[in-house]
Amino acid sequence: MIRSFIEVEPESHFPIHNLPYGVFRDKENKEPRIGVAIGEFVLDLAVLDEHGFFDSTGIGGKRVFRQASLNPFMQTGKKVWKEVRSIIQHLLKEDVPTLRDNWDLRNQAFKSQKDIELMLPVEIKSYTDFYASKEHAANVGTIFRGKEKALMPNWIHLPVGYHGRASSVVVSGTDIYRPQGQTKPLESDQPIFGPSKQLDFELEVGYFIGIGNELGSPISVKDARDHVFGFVLVNDWSARDIQSWEYQPLGPFLSKNFATSISPWVVPLEALEPFRVKGPIQDPEPLSYLKVEGLNSFDIHLEVFLKSKNMEKPQRISKSNYKYLYWSIEQQIAHHTITGCNLQTGDLMATGTISGPTKESRGCLLELTWRGKEPIQLDNGEQRIWIEDGDEVIMTGWCQGDGYRIGFGEVRGRILPPKELDLHNKKHLSFSK
Incomplete structure (x- = not known):
């Protein structure tokens, strides 16, 4: 048990064992x-x-x-x-x-x-978001397609992901404007335009690529760890109503590109090594390029808090753990590069929403409220189905050692009303003489 001459409380996220x-x-x-x-x-x-x-x-x-x-x-x-x-x-x-x-x-x-x-700790070159939690994928699939068709046929064979928008990744504490876009209400035959009414958070963990690979040269699962610099907490904000209208056939677009919040401290991979655990059993067995051995996950405790503008202090609404992830970071990197895709220094990769087997371990409001059927009751009498203007979402996480914690600090973001749309672009008109 090493100690620092700087006094550190046992519940501090930043002991000498961490050094993010x-x-x-x-x-x-x-x-x-x-x-x-x-x-x-x-x-x-x-x-x-x-x-x-x-x-x-x-x-x-x-x-x-x-x-x-x-x-x-x-x-x-x-x-x-x-x-x-x-x-x-x-x-x-x-x-x-x-x-x-x-x-x-x-x-x-x-x-x-x-x-x-x-x-913002890193100049982010590219951003990839995975869909690596089986519980999350199954819950979302059940909500939209029923229990029998919860998982798509490919999900148990490969780490599903999509390329996100690196330019809108922001550091914790940055206010987020409610996105606007097309939605299609169930009772309508035609889409409408307006602010998203189904704004959600997504509890994720991200990791930064330190050293990339040459174009055409895949990274193997056994070498993947050598390319990872460190980890952060990620809130990949999601506009569910925009997403449900736009996502077929190519997946998320405007519903995800408006903001992704990350924590400011990058926890080195080396600091997390003592907390490695075995990930879930994978059935069927992955193809050879995705086979991993040994301890391929981490025991990282994760929590989500919500604070409305009428609340004095935040209320915890979710408690999950990184160890529930089905697809490991080694598998994510191996799959991402198997085509020869070249990762670069500063690339951000995120796990996708991390959910567990219980209701309290669900990692987004879509799951927690079961798409609005089970509203969350807040301590001050308010209810939540989706995030409202003025709400602040705070995420935190840590690994618990013997008398110390390896923590990530927190990632927080407050939702503001949408900016007024200037349909005639009056603010940007210029006239030449």
Whole structure:
């Protein structure tokens, strides 16, 4: 049980065992840079780099930590990630005086998390969202097609996914405007246009590709972990009424492209390794390129809270776990690249909604309310079928160790009314003389 000279409470998400990476700036220095979270503080890695602590890794002085994204550091590869993490962890140990007793350096390197602004941690090149939870897929299929046809024939043979919109991925705390689009009410023969009335959240976990692959060269399941830099929480907001009208035959489009929220701290894959568990039994056995062995999942406890504008504090409405996922990240990466598709540094991959076997472990409102038939009762007397304007959704997650947690912090987002649509584009008119 290693300890840091920085005091960390047992329920803190950021002990010395974690050390997640993030991009931040503070009031004194507006320049974005990279740090790691430790307790209630952030340790500025640019400062440590300038003092020569990373010279042995080969990246010393290359300013990879004085950047507005983690991408340059992610490109250095697994060997450097491991060395840098080892150096940081050593410097933070309670019995190592190098940083502990150098108060001038400590004052330069540590900032209170209360005094910083966390930014989008990665310059995201592409975004892929999977559909990897069998319970979620079965629930949604049952709602729309009945229990006998809940899963589509291909689902148990491959990790279903779709390409999302990277440009609208936003960091936790960003307000989300209610999307507008075409919907087709059940009682109508024709579609109508207007704000989505069935806005939903999706409880997901995402992971960033650190090192990609060459075009035409697939990544095998046994090598997939070497390409993963770290994990974040993901809320892939979903407009269900827009989706139900648009999704045939090509799947989600406008119903997903308006916003995806992620947590700001990227938890290194190495920090999660002690919490590996066996994933669900896969029947039928996957094809050879998708076969995995050993512990291929993680025991990550996940929770969702909702806070309406009339509530003083958030109320938990869902409790799930990453270990319920049917398709592992190794299988997702292997399937994604089996065609020769080239993943790149900064690509975001997400699991899809994570649901479990019980009602409280369902990972979205579509399932929790069974498409409106079972409204959620809030403590202040309100009910929810879908997200309303002013509602804030907060997700959190952690792995529970012996006296410590490896946590993700949280991802939160508040829904605002839709922006007024200027059908005549008056705000953008320009006239030449």
